[in-house]
Amino acid sequence: MSNTAKSVWNNCLKFIKDNIQPQAYKTWFEPIVAVKLTDNALSIQVPSKFFYEWLEEHYVKILKVALTKELGKNAKLVYIIKMENTYGNKQPFTEKIPSSNRSAVKSQDVDIPLNNKSPELRNPFVIPGIRNVKVESQLNPNYSFDNFLEGDSNRLARSAGLAVANKPGGTSFNPLLIFGGVGLGKTHLAHAIGVDIKDKYPEKTVLYISAEKFTQQYIDAIKKNNRNDFIHFYQIIDVLIIDDVQFLSGKTGTQDVFFHIFNHLHQNGKQVVLTSDKAPVDMQDIEQRLLSRFKWGLSAELQTPDFETRVSILKNKLYRDGVEMPEDIIDYVAKNIKSNVRELEGAIISLIAQSSFNKKEITIDLARVIVEKFVKNTKREVSIDYIQKVVSDYFQMDVDTLQSKTRKRHIVQARQLAMFFAKKFTKASLASIGSQIGKRDHATVLHACKTVDNLTSTDKQFRKYVEDITKKLSV
Structure with a gap:
């Protein structure tokens, strides 16, 4: 049977190789092993659940065409996942091996074992050329729960952090997303959780990394054709702490790879801790499937201390x-x-x-x-809410009026000024500004900014509005 399976799969591979990029073929199809052929169902073995998800998301059509050419319109593809016991429910024309057969497909020669002892694992945190897979936590021991003082402003986040540290991956706070403004202690609390876990569970692999560094590592991995090594490295982590996750905004490739890493960790009972400068509902340019996962656990806000x-x-x-x-x-x-x-x-x-x-x-x-x-x-952080309040107060109206859909000229101008100053004084995207100022789109914000620029250069009274409000916001 296995020879027949191999010949069918080899014919499929010839077709696939002719229709995709060589690097993609090498990465995603060469590691696959044909296992058996039963009626019209070809069973293939893939290295991980992530591998399966990637094939289903990016190559399902070409797989279907190739297999249909070989086995007819009733062809089926059965995945055997080599190194995991977690199974999804995404089954277009393919299916995974039933749970009753799982024990039969566990392999003794797992490529990247979860016990983190494989000498082949490339660790992105060590100097290239040094064969070392030991994962340094990158934690700062000076950040602890002892010096993170509790108050009304942080009680929920601190208590959730302690619960996670006591039982990583074993609470409903997974992921734990800590959000709040600049300097309120997000990074401190994230480190404190990691430090406490390392103290209580020294055998656990804990890793702290900023989203910016994670992104850079991913870019480097792509350049060096080490994408799979990058993914497998992060799949062995027991507690992954990502700081400033909003940095992933607009970076679709990094979001995609993080989505799969997140799924793997979560499904295997590993703990994920995230920090952000805003709540998931306010994040812009982050894929919905990722945002939905951020909401699976607990989002805890750090507020200004009393x-x-x-x-x-x-x-x-x-x-x-x-x-x-x-x-x-x-x-x-x-x-x-x-x-x-x-x-x-x-x-x-x-x-x-x-x-x-x-x-x-x-x-x-x-x-x-x-x-x-x-x-x-010290430059004070100016928020979009604060800008709307300042502009509304200046024109003697409330914020609801400023955000309303009315076309009255003085209200429209006030709204346009709020959008103009939001673009000037914050790092928010046009889409984010529009959604917060009356649920407008980015094109409306762009038009508002151009209108303010034009009126400032042609209308003396309007120029005074701009100067007055600028002074109020710059105090």
């Missing part, structure tokens, strides 16, 4: 650094720096530095000088 939490953060920082400071000065700093934890700690470090370098006593006057300079020199 006064009491800010005081606790400062006291903890001073205690760790072995520095004493009067209560009234701590209160003054906490009251005047509200935006985020990073700025708060930066201000206290500046205050300590000024005091020690200049041999000055830490007084309220010194604190006032430092805080004023710090706040002035």
Whole structure:
């Protein structure tokens, strides 16, 4: 039987080879092994579930044509997955081996075993040429739960992080998505989860990586024809922590490969932790199938810390650094720096530095000088919501009116100005700006920006609007 299966498959391969790129053929068809032929069903063995999904998504049509030429219109293709026990339900004209036969297809010569001992595995974190598959976690041990102080602003996210650290992959918080603005502690919490897991489960493979670095590794893998090695490397991770996942926006190739890696990890009970500057519902240019998976677990927001939490953060920082400071000065700093934890700690470090370098006593006057300079020199993050409020207040209307569908001239102009300033002061895409300002499309935003530019150069009164609002947003 196996010889017949091999000859049928070889004939299929000849047809496929003539119709696809050589590199694609080498990557996706050479590793396949024909196993058996029963009636009109050809069974083939593939290295992984990801492999199966890729063939089904990209080559199902050519497979169907090739097999139909060999076995007729009732041809079937049966996948035997070599290294996994997880099975999907995507079955166009193909099907996977039934569960009753799974034990029969487990192979002794698995290419990339999940126990991470294969010397063939290419680790993208080590210097090329060094045969090393040990995965360094890339975690910063200075970021821990002990110095991530709990408050109303972060209680849910911190509690979920602790639950994940206690039982990685075994809670309903998978994935755990931590989101919030700049400097609120997303990266700190992500590292703390990883550090705690490594402490409790030293045998687990934990990896922290930024989405930007993940993308660069993927690009390098494509250039070096190591795409499969890249995928297999990430499939062995027990706890994968991806920071700033919004960076994947618009990068369809990286999103596609991450989708398959995510599926593999999730289906095998591995833990995924993500951080983002926005909630999944607000992410732009991320594929829906990926966004839906982000929502499978828990999305926990980190908010701006309240006064009491800010005081606790400062006291903890001073205690760790072995520095004493009067209560009234701590209160003054906490009251005047509200935006985020990073700025708060930066201000206290500046205050300590000024005091020690200049041999000055830490007084309220010194604190006032430092805080004023710090706040002035720290660029405040301007959000689209804040821009809409400033513009609405300037024209003495509420935000709902500004976002409404009315065509009244003064409201339309206010809306166009909000879009113009959102493009100027934020990194949001045109589509994101439009969706947040009255659910408009990107073309409307583009038109609004051109209109504002034209009116600024031709209309003196309109130019004053632009100058006034610019001053308010730049304060």
